[in-house]
Amino acid sequence: MQQARADATSDAIGDLKQQIEALDQKVKVLERQKELDTEAAETKAKDTPKISVGNNGLSAASADGNFVFQLHGLVQVDNRTFFNDRDNHNQSIVGNDTFLLRRARPIFSGTLYKDFDYMFVPDFGGSSVQIFDAYVNYRYSPWLQVRAGKFKVPVGLEQLQSDPYTSFNERGLPTALMPNRDIGFQLWGDIGNGRLSYAAGVFNGVGDGRNTSNADFEDHREFAGRIFAQPFRGTSVTPLQNLGFGLAGSWGNVSSSATGLASAYLTDGQQQFFAYTNGVVANGTHWRLSPQGYYYWGPFGLLGEYVISDQEVTKGAVSADLQNTAWQVAAGWVLTGEDASYTGVTPKHPFDPRANHWGALQLVARYADLNIDDQAFPVFANPATSASEAKAWAVGLNWYLNKNIRANVSYSHTSFGGKINSAAATVTRQPEEVVFTRLQLAF
């Protein structure tokens, strides 16, 4: 009897053990299934397109990153106030004190099929809508890329700096001798993680300081190239990591075309201080050469460039090879201690008065000089109205409220050299003194 009871108990224990083992397996299976479901959900999340909105604008990307659309924007609202600009002869006011919408650009950019980048930038600032950038870029690898369309010609250092990051409202005098945006294509790339950058392109060719009018009116092309080294980039030599220097240039041939000479030659206040006389045409080789460099270390920044623009010109039966030159040095110091860079300043503490955060403050100064070839006078330019030299110095204060909003104030003084004695020389008879302010939104 006792044996039978013991056997029954043993059987019951055995059954219970089996049930417990079966339940244990079920629990383990459920737990593992949950793990696998989590893994599957994570994998699926990786396949879901990503949309982000932040201080870099709006971005939508396919899960694999092969297709990207980005929307950025740039709005610059300026004020220019000229001082001592009443012309001595006729007492008229030379500089227009004005508020202006300097730039208002939606910026569309992105990637197609992983390797094709694009950018489209119209500008609604100014008196008419213009397309500033419209190009496609094929990226075989970082060191081998091809860009075709309308974009900045790779010559001027400050010209190539993005508009939101320039130290002053207007770029310095050397930019007046550089090509701006043109239509063409270029081979370019960054080698060694950006330690060396190169660009070589073929363009329609534009005059000094000019944008293309979206078509060319003569046959010849212009070749432009630039090589820029940052040998210590990414190395442990911290003080020299952001040292960069390079050489850029362009070469083209212009045949009897006025288009090569309708140059702006603008002061900081955007007034023309030099112009060729009627009948002068570009006729022959036009080349530029520009050594350039910058240095940034901590809050300190320094940017400098020199440019020679050599143009053969003709007026009637007279020809000349004119060599205009310009240079500038611009320096800055971020008073609040943030790092200065070619691509702007990011405040450590974005503006938030409730938290006693005020953004970043940068002091900037610049000296620039543009010299017109003496041979230009008097046949090709009128010495009574056009200056043979412009010398400009400027100081300013840039307040970076956050990564997207910046407010500037600066003062610029430009004096003119030459034999200006005509009543018509309204701009150049007295130095230009102008105070700029700007409120900028860039994202």
Add this chain to the structure above:
Amino acid sequence: MKAFLKSFVLLLAVAIAASAPAKEIKLLNVSYDPTRELYQDINAAFAKQWKDKTGDTIIVQQSHSGSGKQARAVIDGLEADVVTLALAYDIDAIADKSGQVAKDWQKRLPENSTPYTSTIVFLVRKGNPKGIKDWDDLIKPKVSVVTPNPKSSGGARWNYLAAWGYALKKNNNSEAKAKEFVTKLFENVKIMDTGARGATTTFAQRGIGDVLIAWENEAFLSLKDDPDKFEIVTPSISILAEPPVAWVDKVVKRHGTEEVAKAYLEFLYTPEGQEIAAKNFYRPRSQEVAQKYADKFPKITLFTVDELFGGWQKAQKVHFSDNGTFDQIQADNR
């Protein structure tokens, strides 16, 4: 000014020379789940050999997941320089659907581009408490079987076909009997991972199931890690698993890695490569190396996919395509 310009150009030239990057070649090997350890060893040995030969540094990056999943990733644009997958069908799919691999890829390297083989065995818990000896034991009631999902895992497709082939041979090639057998087998499968390594985790680390149907190399690896926990049971008959390799033509041309990628795969056939394969529990193709490691791999009757299923294309279509036999079995078991 001229002197300044000359100095500037000289300085720039020096900077350009200093900016030249050291020669370092990267390869991406997209492989299936259980080859992690094998290719860690292969990569180290090949990198050393290449460095000695050319002075260049080779960095081979590895990517592992279910073989079918990996093939899909390459088709969708994963920039694999070489693929080392579980079965030829997956590389065929890359060749057919993306054109990244030449259609004749299997003829470019010896042994149909399969430098090593394996087979399918059972991993059971120490002492073999359920008394599993052969395939028939897997369909018994209360035997819990672990195998990954054939839809995503190459290893799982080998498992499935091994079971199907066993049933065919046992039942005078009756497809109906084979289907009935495999249906019963999958009734005993309570959970399916996407890849073979995941299934090993389920069985070995999570303690689920009585038997893991596994790659032989994967089973040996588990045994090596935990000899006190597991045993390997070799079935009476199994399948000859032939995991192939290929360089991805369009990618290597784009990356400039064609020479290295070919050399990398050819290295698998060298005595050193074959030794590494054998040490990682893959059956070497080299007779010499196979003899050296003969006692490591049990003798087993093996059939091939070509013999019983008419090749991978047909096997894939009949068994693993949408509404194929596997889908029907799964529907029956729900």
